[in-house]
Amino acid sequence: MKHLHNRVNGKELKEKMRQDSITRVTLSFYQYAHIGNPDLFRDHFYTLLAPIGVLGRIYVASEGVNAQISVPEANFEVFKDKLKEVTFLENIRLNIAIEDDGKSFFKLKIITKNKIVADGLEDDTFDVTDKGIHLDAENFNKLTDREDTIVVDMRNHYESEVGHFEKAITPDVDTFREALSTVEAQLKDKKDRPLVMYCTGGIRCEKASAYYKHKGFKQVYQLEGGIIEYARQVREKGLTNKFKGKNFVFDERLGERISDEIISRCHQCGKPCDTHTNCRNEGCHLLFIQCDECAEKYQSCCSNECKEIINLPEVKKKALRKGVKKGQQIYRKGRSEKLLYKK
Known part of the structure; x- marks a missing residue:
């Protein structure tokens, strides 16, 4: 077999x-x-x-x-x-x-899985395939140039912190399910205006477009292929790049540079920086932004506490990690009080 x-x-x-x-x-x-x-x-x-x-x-x-x-x-x-x-x-x-x-x-x-994008919804009356209108990079630029257009980043706070489109609403959320309700509440009296959404590769804003159509928004659009496809089209067609900074990605790279601007800062010292990393202490594994100087100072850890832990004997480190569930903390802990310059 x-x-x-x-x-x-x-x-x-x-x-x-x-x-x-x-x-x-x-x-x-x-x-x-x-x-x-x-x-x-x-x-x-x-x-x-x-x-x-x-x-x-x-x-x-x-x-x-x-x-x-x-x-x-x-x-x-x-x-x-x-x-x-x-x-x-x-x-x-x-x-x-x-x-x-x-x-x-x-x-x-x-x-x-139950869903390919966790949304927290138990509403079976909306069809996820009834999506909004797709926009290529050129038409995205044209529509977002209009004064009445609303641009919404459907990603999480740690993603938009290092890069986002001009004039975009960037919800301060940890998950897509939070973004859906947060954006709906924020725009409840703007359902007649053009609503343009984007995300990394298109999957989240496509579901969001179906959801907001279901909720009565009249003009719903999404950036086809997300930031990744937008960057490719801008480069190949010589279009104006309206994305500022870096695109966060969910693999070992943790980011792709889209423009030269650095719009975020090191969470430890405050200098301009958009390099995400995970704390070297496996019992923490916090996701945060760290410059090269702080990486050297803290031995790639998020704090002096974690720096001390990684220098302990392996037996003691394992004892400290026992029972720790990292999971979503990896991303949520970007809000940790240990980080003096977090967003």
């Missing part, structure tokens, strides 16, 4: 990837669709992608598919042919990473 998951130790796979000389393409894609049996589809999808060397993280749910992966460059055309074997993925847009060394992922994980 075939094993439909990777059984090799993660640390071994990471080291193997670091030493691998194969050229890989990092990309993402998503598609909202009605999938009758997500578990069956998940297994089928694994048998399509694993043999051609695809690595990364793919979520499958009854509402569709969401993928962040890397593909061996030599197998890229084969990969596209494999996608065509899935009817609703035939003409899928692939968001190719802007800054890419091919080392973003080290194993293939395909996971079935």
